[in-house]
Amino acid sequence: MVSVPEVNLNSGKVIPTIGLGFWLTPEDQAANIAYEGLNAGYRLLDSARIYKNEQGVINGIARWLAEDPEHRHRGDVFYTTKIYDTEHGYSETKAALNNSIEKAKKIGYIDLVLVHSPQSNYEKRHGTWMALQEAVDSGKVKSIGVSNYGIKHIKELLAYPDLKFKPVINQLELHPWLTRTKLVEFSKSQGIAIEAYSPLTHGKKLNDPDLVRLGKKYSKSPAQILIRWSLDKGFIPLPKTVHTARLAPNLDVFDFNLTNDEVKLLDQKDEDLKFCWDPTVYPLDNEKREDA
Ligand SMILES: NC(=O)C1=CN([C@@H]2O[C@H](COP(=O)(O)OP(=O)(O)OC[C@H]3O[C@@H](n4cnc5c(N)ncnc54)[C@H](OP(=O)(O)O)[C@@H]3O)[C@@H](O)[C@H]2O)C=CC1
Numbered sequence: 431m432v433s434v435p436e437v438n439l440n441s442g443k444v445i446p447t448i449g450l451g452f453w454l455t456p457e458d459q460a461a462n463i464a465y466e467g468l469n470a471g472y473r474l475l476d477s478a479r480i481y482k483n484e485q486g487v488i489n490g491i492a493r494w495l496a497e498d499p500e501h502r503h504r505g506d507v508f509y510t511t512k513i514y515d516t517e518h519g520y521s522e523t524k525a526a527l528n529n530s531i532e533k534a535k536k537i538g539y540i541d542l543v544l545v546h547s548p549q550s551n552y553e554k555r556h557g558t559w560m561a562l563q564e565a566v567d568s569g570k571v572k573s574i575g576v577s578n579y580g581i582k583h584i585k586e587l588l589a590y591p592d593l594k595f596k597p598v599i600n601q602l603e604l605h606p607w608l609t610r611t612k613l614v615e616f617s618k619s620q621g622i623a624i625e626a627y628s629p630l631t632h633g634k635k636l637n638d639p640d641l642v643r644l645g646k647k648y649s650k651s652p653a654q655i656l657i658r659w660s661l662d663k664g665f666i667p668l669p670k671t672v673h674t675a676r677l678a679p680n681l682d683v684f685d686f687n688l689t690n691d692e693v694k695l696l697d698q699k700d701e702d703l704k705f706c707w708d709p710t711v712y713p714l715d716n717e718k719r720e721d722a
C-alpha cells in the first residue's frame with residue numbers, strides 16, 4: 431500500500447501531501463468511501479458543512495480506527511471541514527463549529543477548518559476568523575485556514591488587529607488550465623500551503639493529447655499525470671471519487687516524477703479556465719459598488 435508523505439504546516443502540525451475529496455459524495459456512501467479510502471492509503475479527507483456528508487466521513491474514519499486500535503491512531507488521519515459563506519460572522523460560525531465538533535465527537539477533534547470562501551463582508555469574515563481562533567484555543571480544532579481567498583482577502587486577514595493564528599492553507603481550484611501563479615506564490619510567501627481542488631478537471635481534460643502521451647511514457651493514466659503535476663508543483667491535490675476501484679489508482683502516483691520540462695509544458699496550458707466557482711475575485715467592502 432502507498433505510504434503518503436507529509437509536509438509541515440505553519441501551525442506546527444503536519445498534513446498528508448494528497449487527500450480524498452468528498453464534494454458530491456452522497457452522505458449514505460461517505461462512510462464507506464472514507465473507510466475504503468483509508469484502507470487504500472489516503473490519510474487526508476476533505477469534507478465541508480455544505481457537502482452534507484461530514485457525519486458519514488467521520489463514521490468511516492471511526493470505523494477504520496476502531497478496527498485495529500493497536501496500529502491505527504487518531505493522529506494517522508487528517509480530517510478537514512469548511513464553514514460556508516452563510517455561516518460567516520462570530521456567533522454564526524461559533525454555532526456552525528459547535529455543530530461540526532459535535533459530529534466529530536467520535537474522533538475527538540477536527541484537524542483543519544477552512545473558511546470555505548471570502549463571500550461576505552469584512553465584519554463577518556473577521557468574526558468568523560475570531561471564532562476559528564477560539565476553536566483552536568479550545569483544542570477541538572488543530573489548524574485553521576481559508577479557501578478561495580484571493581491576495582486581497584489574505585492581506586485583509588493578515589492585517590486583523592487581533593490576529594493570533596495565520597491560515598495554514600489556501601484551498602484553490604488548480605490544474606494545468608488554471609495555474610494561478612501570483613496567488614500561489616503570494617500564499618506561499620506568507621507561509622500558507624496550497625491545496626488543489628478539482629485537480630482532475632472534473633474529468634473534462636482527460637483526453638488531452640499531452641496527458642495521454644505522458645501517461646504512455648510513464649505507464650500511468652491521464653488522471654495520474656494530473657495528480658502528479660499537482661504534487662510536482664508543491665500542491666496538495668484532493669482528487670474525488672465515489673468509485674472504490676478508482677481510490678488506489680488515484681493514489682498510485684509516488685513511484686514517478688514529471689521532469690521540469692514536462693511540468694512546464696503542462697503549465698503552458700493555463701487559460702484561466704475554471705470548472706467550479708471563483709470567489710477569489712469577490713470584492714472587498716471598499717470595492718463594492720453602491721448600486722450593485
Ligand atoms: N473549496 C472549494 O470551494 C472546493 C473544494 N473542492 C474539494 O476538492 C475535491 C476535488 O474536486 P472536485 O471538484 O470534486 O473534482 P475532481 O477534479 O477531483 O474530479 C472529480 C470527478 O472526476 C471523476 N474521477 C475521479 N477519478 C477519476 C479517474 N481516475 N478517471 C476518470 N474520472 C475520475 C469523479 O467521478 P467519480 O466520483 O464517479 O469517480 C468526479 O466526477 C472535492 O471533492 C472537494 O473535496 C472542490 C471544489 C470546490
Ligand SMILES: O=C1Nc2ccccc2C1=O
Binds near residue numbers: 453478706707
Ligand atoms: O466542492 C465544492 N464544489 C463547489 C461548487 C460550488 C460551490 C462550492 C463548492 C465546493 O466546495
